[in-house]
Amino acid sequence: MDFSLSEDHEALRDSAANFLNKEVDHAALLVPGAKIEQAGYDKLWPHMVELGWPAIVVPESYGGLGMSYIDLIMIVGEMGRTLAAAPFFGTLAGAWMIEAAGSEAQKSELLGAVAAGGLKLSLAIADDDGGFENASSSAKASKTADGYTLSGRKNFVVDAASSEKIVVAADSDSGRQFFVIDRHATGVSIETLDWRDITREVCSLELDNVPAQLLENSNAHCWPWVRNRLYLMLAAESVAGIGFVLSDAVEYAKQRVAFGRPIGAFQAIKHQLAEIAGQRELAEAAVQYAAWALSEDDEKATIAATMAQSYASEAYKAAVFRNVQVFGAIGFTWEMKNHLYFKRARANSELLGSPAQQREEVMQILERKAA
């Protein structure tokens, strides 16, 4: 038993921090009215590929580094702390679905390309109305002589416009299955949404008879398996985000003077920040435990990941609200970076369902266990 991070983990985190501290620049986003197009979404990606980041969780048998999810959250955390804009979430989401649903040949080809050359992916899982598990999907697959074609709509697809291939959940005669399409294939229209969190590219997808390759091992277990990993990603971002907005608010509270004292001396301010510090500790423990449980394929992996996402995203919302409140009105302006975090926190708590939704999932696990 060892609940502490190893020196290797800390070294990995620190090297990611050094890189991102140097490279991430939000100046263009702090111009009023800025959109995702100003985030420089393509700039960091080649460097990340050079550092081997997309290969981290690709198994070694497919040319990846086969590292653990604890290693992964060291890097994802730093990306969350700095709000690094890059098609990382989408690529991992797509890669995980290929790992879960692909045949050996498909995994060798696609995951190999992710690991070696940084093939950019995205995962179109949500339907037009945002539902993940609708009885009937808003995208349909039709069998053709030499494969499938997809038609219909998907929504809230992270990194779709930046990706080269898109993994799509669609209904075929055999039920919900997963397909790979080329982003630039005829019949693919992608609209980048006017998404509030301008550090993340989120798109809608319209498909009109798009040629598609079925991931041959598609089954009902694939999405829950992927979803656990996406919960972990978002939760790891959130914890690091809480850490940032907390220390940001603490530093400001030490410097800003009112009524003759730094405002951080007043209990009305400092007690609220203490609360956030407490929530950060719990959220961090939750994320590390979930990363370990997923790495070990522990029987508690699902509940651990679900708890982590529920708790961390709820705590992140509380932390960004407190951060803006401590800064006062200046924290409410577009030119400050506070709102970037405020919006990321909100997005992280809705992208895969609300914290209350995940609490319901936890409760159902407990009820099944008790039955």
Next chain:
Amino acid sequence: MDFNLPAEDDPRRQEIRQWFEQHPNPTYKEIAERGLSAANWPAPWGMGADPELQYIIEEEFVRAGVATPHSINAIAVNQCGQSLLTHGTEDQRQRFLPPALSCQEIWCMLFSEPSGGSDIAAVRTTARREGDHYIINGQKIWTSAADYASIGVLVARTDSTVSKHSGLSQFIIDMKSPGVTVNPIYDMTGEKPEYNEVFLDNVKVPADRLLGHEGDGWALVMQQLQTERAGMTKPGAVWGYGPTARELIHGLIETGKIEDPLIRDEAARLYIEGELLRLLVYRGMSNRINGKPAGIEGNIGKMVASPHGQQLSDLAKRTQGVAGLVKNDDVLPLPKKDYGLFSNWDYSFWFGPASTLGVGTQEILKNTVSEHILGLPRDIDPTSKIPFADINKTKGSAAA
């Protein structure tokens, strides 16, 4: 990283289990002699156990159905005994530790006073040196176990000419000494009183009962309170003890009350928070194994755990509706287990307000977390730098 808890077939666990099998009804003297009373202490008192072995030992106590020495003699085993190990004299260790670890002498902690709860350094009880004795005068309050303890660890002021934190000293006193009067305090639960007030009227204490040196009192208090707070991170209903969210969910599922949407989401939220508090306890344990500094983080744990416990009991009581106002213990069924003092949700609930008061109020904890962990500016205390004796004289003008 490895979140596996020590396994059933862990050889260290096997060894402890075997001992309990060979000693089905052990006396606390036997337990102490085996080194199990304070296993983390060095030999000959304990076994020099690392936190993981300590965890195993605690589980094996539960498995054997034997109450742990630290639940019986908490002040000696948890908070104050260790101060004797590091700061006591050899004579003090030999005289006090064996009967403490074998639970033959129960200890209590004489810290809080009527005039200073949160401002615990503002102790007014005095210890005046007279020959080879100190003469103690004053009053203590909120003392658990004072009514049956034989030993008291007392904080008193030995010097009023220096600042309030500097003039304090600690003594190990005999609670049966002439001049010690203990009265129970009837708290709002209406149950058997947990707390007492203690009057000290010209109590004579031999000079060799001074712990450490004169003036060490405040540093010792701080160490003792950190130890106590770290132990209160556990996710129980009151101060880490009693039923947890796991038992709450058990009761809600068994009664079908989990179906109520006004209960369900809150129960899930508390379950998650409780599981994460558990992780925090284990992490504290790991950090100690890995030689990382623990200590002050215990304040964060208690800050989260105390309201968590209150909310557990509150939700449990709400399932009774208006019937919960009629005195009765029949709240939610609990799995069979020893919950110590807080063996039902009803008592946990009515006792609940104490958990954000005792061992530092929630507000004091938040000060500690924000000042010592986040590094925010200290609260203003106009009395902290002046000689204690001058505090009352400057009252009114002190703030200026």
